[in-house]
Amino acid sequence: MGVYLLVVVGATASLTDAAAACSGWPVCGRPLDFSDPALLVALSHRLVAALVGLLVLLAVVRGLRGSASRRVKGALVGVLALYPLQVGIGALVANSGGVGTLPTAHLLVGMGIFTGIVVALAWTLEEETAAFDNEPHEADDPEPARSPEAVTPLKDRPLAARAKATIWAYFQLMKPRLMWLLALVAAAGMALASGPGLSIQTVVYTLTGGVLSIGASGTFNHVLERDIDQKMERTAKRPLATHQVPVRNALIFGFALTGISLWVFAQVNLLVAALGLTAILFYSVIYTLILKPNTVQNTVLGGAAGALPALIGWAAVTGDIGLPGLALAGVIFLWTPAHFYNLALAYKDDYARGGFPMMPVVRGDALTRKHILWYLAATLIGASVLGTVTTLGWLYALTTVSLGGVFLWAVVRLHRERTTGAAFRAFHASNAYLGMLLLAIIVDALVL
Numbered sequence: 001m002g003v004y005l006l007v008v009v010g011a012t013a014s015l016t017d018a019a020a021a022c023s024g025w026p027v028c029g030r031p032l033d034f035s036d037p038a039l040l041v042a043l044s045h046r047l048v049a050a051l052v053g054l055l056v057l058l059a060v061v062r063g064l065r066g067s068a069s070r071r072v073k074g075a076l077v078g079v080l081a082l083y084p085l086q087v088g089i090g091a092l093v094a095n096s097g098g099v100g101t102l103p104t105a106h107l108l109v110g111m112g113i114f115t116g117i118v119v120a121l122a123w124t125l126e127e128e129t130a131a132f133d134n135e136p137h138e139a140d141d142p143e144p145a146r147s148p149e150a151v152t153p154l155k156d157r158p159l160a161a162r163a164k165a166t167i168w169a170y171f172q173l174m175k176p177r178l179m180w181l182l183a184l185v186a187a188a189g190m191a192l193a194s195g196p197g198l199s200i201q202t203v204v205y206t207l208t209g210g211v212l213s214i215g216a217s218g219t220f221n222h223v224l225e226r227d228i229d230q231k232m233e234r235t236a237k238r239p240l241a242t243h244q245v246p247v248r249n250a251l252i253f254g255f256a257l258t259g260i261s262l263w264v265f266a267q268v269n270l271l272v273a274a275l276g277l278t279a280i281l282f283y284s285v286i287y288t289l290i291l292k293p294n295t296v297q298n299t300v301l302g303g304a305a306g307a308l309p310a311l312i313g314w315a316a317v318t319g320d321i322g323l324p325g326l327a328l329a330g331v332i333f334l335w336t337p338a339h340f341y342n343l344a345l346a347y348k349d350d351y352a353r354g355g356f357p358m359m360p361v362v363r364g365d366a367l368t369r370k371h372i373l374w375y376l377a378a379t380l381i382g383a384s385v386l387g388t389v390t391t392l393g394w395l396y397a398l399t400t401v402s403l404g405g406v407f408l409w410a411v412v413r414l415h416r417e418r419t420t421g422a423a424f425r426a427f428h429a430s431n432a433y434l435g436m437l438l439l440a441i442i443v444d445a446l447v448l
Contacts, residue, residue: 001405002052003117004380007110008397009045010103011387025091042094049090056083056113063120072123079116085109107388111381118377125415126370169239173250174257175218179211181435182309185332186210188438189313191445192324192390197317205267206316210309212261213276217305219254220284223247232350271315279308293355296362299344303336327386328441334382335434338375338407341368342427346420369415372426376411380404383437392444399440403433 026046028039056079063076089106096102186206190198222229222240226247229235239245245253258280265273283305291298307329314325344351344358345368351358360368383400386392410429414422 001401001408002048002055003110003114004384004404005401006045006049006052007107007114007381007384008387008401009041009048010107010110011384011397025094046090049087053083053087056080056117059117068120068124069127072120072127075116075120075123079113079120082109082113082116086113107384111384114381115377118373121412122370122373125373125412126366129366129369129415129418165244169244170253172239173219173222173245173253174215175221178218179214181431181438182214182306183207183210184435184438185306185328186309186313186316188441188445189310189325189328190317191313191442192328193314193317193322194445195317197319202268202316205264206272206313209261209264209268209272209276210312212257212264213280216254216257216261217280217283219250219257220280221288223250223254224284224288228354228356231353231355232347233353234347234350235354265312268316269319271319271321272312275308275312275315279305279312282308294357296357296359298357299340299359300337303333306336307332324386324390327382327389331379331382331386331437332434334375334378335430336375338372338379338411339427339430339434341372341375342414342423342430344368345414345423346427365418369411369418372414373411376404376407390445392441393448395444395448396437396440399436400433403436407433 028042060076060080064073068076086106086109089102089109093102093106187203190203190206222238225235226238226240229238229241235241240247240250258277261276261280262273265276283302287298287302287305291301295301310329310332311321311325314322314328318325341359345360345365348358348360348365352361359371380400383404387396387400407426407429410422410426414426416422
């Protein structure tokens with residue numbers, strides 16, 4: 001995380017000013033004005049780089065002297081070789097004032113060092129834990145346990161209870177747990193694109209259309225998976241699995257939500273409406289019918305559904321698809337496996353009952369845990385790229401480093417403990433990371 005801190009600081013717009021404020025290396029080539037924030041950033045960056053360099057050296061020495069495998073030692077040696085190169089490029093950046101392609105090279109080498117450390121960590125954890133659980137999984141109990149309340153027909157309930165249960169059932173069809181995060185993604189996309197096109201009306205229409213389109217996608221997912229939901233304890237109480245809502249009514253509800261959401265999106269612009277329709281079709285048809293039941297990469301490819309709100313938010317303000325919007329969508333896409341594989345580990349029995357080829361069911365827990373770490377590292381790199389192509393500043397940098405560290409800690413604990421509780425801890429840490437990152441984007445872009 002120390003290396004990642006340096007990468008993120010290097011990716012933020014403030015570093016360019018810092019290089020100009022402290023030209024020269026290892027000391028600044030002009031009198032120091034400690035009231036200049038850019039100068040303090042530059043000096044802090046060099047101090048942290050020295051401390052992180054010491055940590056890297058200690059980690060490499062310990063790895064080479066220990067019982068790690070040749071591939072782990074090879075990754076550490078690569079890191080050790082890249083660090084002096086990174087320092088040298090940093091000196092050139094300082095002497096040149098941060099102009100030209102040198103800052104990009106500096107950033108890329110930093111990402112290479114971070115990647116090398118993560119690779120060594122992943123291989124080390126894999127070698128320590130893979131022998132325990134790296135086999136395909138079959139459900140211990142072929143049928144989930146259901147409580148009598150879960151299948152109580154609505155018609156047998158008192159009128160007031162029936163009305164309340166009916167409203168709640170239709171609300172559940174909309175998958176409300178997905179709404180807050182995906183709406184936050186769209187809001188972050190709008191914040192990044194903040195300009196003349198960002199108005200209260202645009203925000204209201206975009207978020208309203210987003211909530212309705214998520215509801216439509218969730219409803220169609222409930223309809224298409226209703227038989228499988230009955231086999232899984234996690235989903236056995238869903239409204240269609242328990243026959244609380246007729247399939248015909250659910251379809252009417254889903255198509256009504258689709259039509260209204262597209263109309264609302266169209267009040268913003270036609271590109272937003274087209275992206276909204278794409279999101280509904282992708283989640284309802286491509287993911288639910290094609291990817292989820294047929295490929296172990298369903299979670300990875302399905303991440304596109306969660307990434308589309310970032311493009312919707314950007315397009316709502318600008319009317320096009322820009323690089324920052326694509327970068328934010330990339331972060332969401334990479335985060336999805338690092339997030340959802342934790343849930344797949346916790347509910348692997350359920351997914352085995354449902355016949356879904358989820359990673360822990362098909363490839364085993366150990367490989368799944370390694371992939372969580374891979375995608376976490378990719379997410380963090382993606383977040384640094386987003387900082388490079390935008391003007392996000394210190395709040396964004398602090399959030400991705402601190403919450404990224406918490407996420408990494410939870411994933412390492414998952415490798416060590418290998419329990420359902422550890423999987424849920426990592427799952428919640430992933431939610432906290434992305435939620436706080438999106439909030440930081442909004443505040444950094446609109447307030448700071």
